[in-house]
Amino acid sequence: MSGLIALDWGTSSLRAFRFDGEGRLEETRARPWGIRHLPEGGYDAALAEITGGWPVLPRLACGMVGSRNGWREMPYLDTPANAAQLGGALGSLRAADGLDVHLVPGLRDPFGPDVMRGEETQLIGAMALRPSLAEAATFILPGTHSKWAEVRDGAVAGFRTLMTGELFAVLRQHSILGATGAEAVNDAEAFARGVASARDSGAAGALSRLFSTRALMLDGALAPASVPDYLSGLLIGEEFRAALAGGLGGRDTPLQPIGDAALCERYRRAAVLFDIELPPPIADAAAHGLWRLATQAGLVHDAFQESRAC
Numbered sequence: 001m002s003g004l005i006a007l008d009w010g011t012s013s014l015r016a017f018r019f020d021g022e023g024r025l026e027e028t029r030a031r032p033w034g035i036r037h038l039p040e041g042g043y044d045a046a047l048a049e050i051t052g053g054w055p056v057l058p059r060l061a062c063g064m065v066g067s068r069n070g071w072r073e074m075p076y077l078d079t080p081a082n083a084a085q086l087g088g089a090l091g092s093l094r095a096a097d098g099l100d101v102h103l104v105p106g107l108r109d110p111f112g113p114d115v116m117r118g119e120e121t122q123l124i125g126a127m128a129l130r131p132s133l134a135e136a137a138t139f140i141l142p143g144t145h146s147k148w149a150e151v152r153d154g155a156v157a158g159f160r161t162l163m164t165g166e167l168f169a170v171l172r173q174h175s176i177l178g179a180t181g182a183e184a185v186n187d188a189e190a191f192a193r194g195v196a197s198a199r200d201s202g203a204a205g206a207l208s209r210l211f212s213t214r215a216l217m218l219d220g221a222l223a224p225a226s227v228p229d230y231l232s233g234l235l236i237g238e239e240f241r242a243a244l245a246g247g248l249g250g251r252d253t254p255l256q257p258i259g260d261a262a263l264c265e266r267y268r269r270a271a272v273l274f275d276i277e278l279p280p281p282i283a284d285a286a287a288h289g290l291w292r293l294a295t296q297a298g299l300v301h302d303a304f305q306e307s308r309a310c
Helices: 042-050 083-087 119-129 164-174 188-199 212-218 224-245 261-272 285-297 303-309
Strands: 003-009 014-020 025-031 059-062 076-078 091-094 100-103 106-109 114-116 136-141 146-152 155-162 255-257
Touching: 003 285, 014 042, 014 285, 025 042, 025 285, 059 285, 083 119, 083 285, 106 119, 106 155, 114 155, 119 136, 119 146, 119 155, 119 285, 146 224, 155 224, 164 224, 188 224, 188 261, 212 224, 224 261, 255 261
Parallel strands: 003 059, 059 100, 076 106, 136 255
Antiparallel strands: 003 014, 014 025, 091 100, 106 114, 136 146, 146 155
């Protein structure tokens, strides 16, 4: 039997994908077993459980599983890097079942410096799913550590990390801005107001507007329950302001989100206030990126590519 078991193994979650020999995604499984929350028995137990009942196939994993705190540390490749270079730099380890697990290296942008693990595979998958974007585009990958990545001629050319999600959590849980005593509500108007505040902050940036969250609430202009949405808008708006000011996502360059649909929808709403229309996000980019890298490494054969070459 041919095919691939692909693993997107991050800090807080583990997703497994089973592909058939034609590269069709047949089944997806998810567990809350990131590298910080492994079950008893560690990595081997997590791997055995999530792939239970699946056939013996090549296994390829991306994400924090290959970090310094993961199963085995993989080195970073410097940008620019394409699928062939990433696929040619895979590492491997021997699991308790006696079979190998192959690991994808991360990427390092030496001009930051900046690093990513897992997102490089999403980018490779996104380019495989949307070939028209491979020549020149900027991808937005929202999350705890959001990435804005530039691709050129099929390679990841460079990227920038913005700690939007983590900063939001810190401010909500450990600062005076989050100490409202009110249950959060979904307030689209407050979110838009926060985005506009960041957009209009100019060279000073949203850091100069953060305390407005508190001041507006004390003035009665912002309901305590709406503070989280205002703060979210302020931070996401700052992502757009800083990225555009820094030359990422120019008006003539396609902007494409990748990731969770609900979170990407917030970014799409924020983009409108910058006169930018973002398309819907690309789904399952990591899974398809793992398949693409597996074909580059010779772990599986891409029947579609082979048929085109004949």
